[in-house]
Amino acid sequence: MNIDLLGKVAIVTGSTQGIGLAIAKGLAGSGATVVVNGRKQAAVDAAVAKVQESAPGAEVRGVAADLGTAEGCQALVEAEPTADILVNNVGIFGPQDFFDTPDDEWQRFFDVNVMSGVRLSRAYLPGMEKKGWGRVIFLSSESALNIPADMIHYGFTKTANLSVSRGLAKRMAGTGVTVNSVLPGPTMSEGVEGMLKEAAEKSGKSVQETAIDFVKAERPSSIIQRPAEVDEVANLVVYVASPLSSATTGAALRVDGGVVDSIA
Template sequence: MNIDLTNKTAIVTGSTAGIGFAIAKGLAQAGATVVINGRTPAAVDKAVAAIRQAVSGATVRGVAADLGTAPGCEAFVKAEPSADILINNVGIFGPQDFFEIPDSEWTHFFEVNIMSGVRLSRAYAPGMIARQWGRIVFLSSESALNIPADMIHYGFTKTGYLALSRGLAKRLAGTGVTVNAVLPGPTLSDGVEAMLKDTAAKAGQSIEDAAAAFVKAHRSSSIIQRAATVEEVANMVVYVASPQASATTGAALRVDGGVVDTIA
């Protein structure tokens, strides 16, 4: 399958590292003009340079903006007023006991993990409709279905993305714009590598082996029995963003290694 996104502009939020960076790189490899996003100019510039170095002839630029705020989203849209592909990837997570999560933290998670996608989809979808082609992808998580007891606020936002993506797909029925959610499972992102670095060093393990041990201990239903790579998640997103995925919309597409124990 030859995915060609030449002449398409793709925005990937939260794309200076991890899954977001891998998605941006994959879209650039498919020929898209890619817009990198992060909160600081330094991080954005570093990611842009890394993709230019990795992908010969890549057309990539960046916009630094905090998309967890309405003014940040407004500034981003002002800088990039049009897009053919919108990947709503930016998100935050972190374990915290339900009884210790204050209202302010619930609001913060909602603003970053939900409202960033709402605001940007609302801004870019009309242009996609006018062009009769577009792709909107929400990065959810297997935690949307397997709500973590130690991250209820995080799981809540990822379940929210499933509702948002399905509802928006219906709203855009017949327009040529598809809307889907992608659900990664345990993934060996930069954040996970940092979390496991000390554990791996103490056990004399590679990061990959430490991640596999973590999956077996904490996501025992995993069928692949290891963490996915960021590239494996990105591959699914690039496909969903492609012309070849024109009949896929309103879907929740799992890249969870089989963690969610269901055939539906």
């Protein structure tokens, strides 16, 4: 199986670290021209260098823009007017009790996790349809299906990703453009490491050991009984972004280590 994305332009939002950076590296390694995005120029520049180092000879560009705002989305579109592949990866998360989560925090999560993908899909899908080929991928989460009691505001946004993705797949029916969601489970990104750092220090264990303990305690249905690595998530995204996935659309594709206890 050969994944060849030569001649394709791929935009990966929120790709200065973690899963997004791994996806950017994977797409560049498969021949795509990759556009990296983050809020801060220094972080974007560093990510561009990392992607270029991982895929020598790849064309990599960067756009600093806050995609949690309409203005930030517009700035990205103005800098990169067309795309063949759009990976709506940017997102925020963090535990907070329902009764302690104010309206503005619900709105912030919705703006970043949902509206960024809505706005960018609206901007780029018409061009893909005109070409007769395109890929839009939303990074959702197993939390879209297993809503965490301590992150209801987060789980709600990830469920919304599934709704938008499925609806857009139907809207683009017969055009050669596919729209899918990818649902990671607990993954060893910098964000998760930061969330577990304090617990690791208190227990005297490594962050990796603490992450395994977290999965076993908080996601006991996990079949792999460990967090995934970012590259394991990126591998699925790169396949879905490729011509090889042409019959896959409107799907919610899990790379959650079996956390969601379902046979379908």
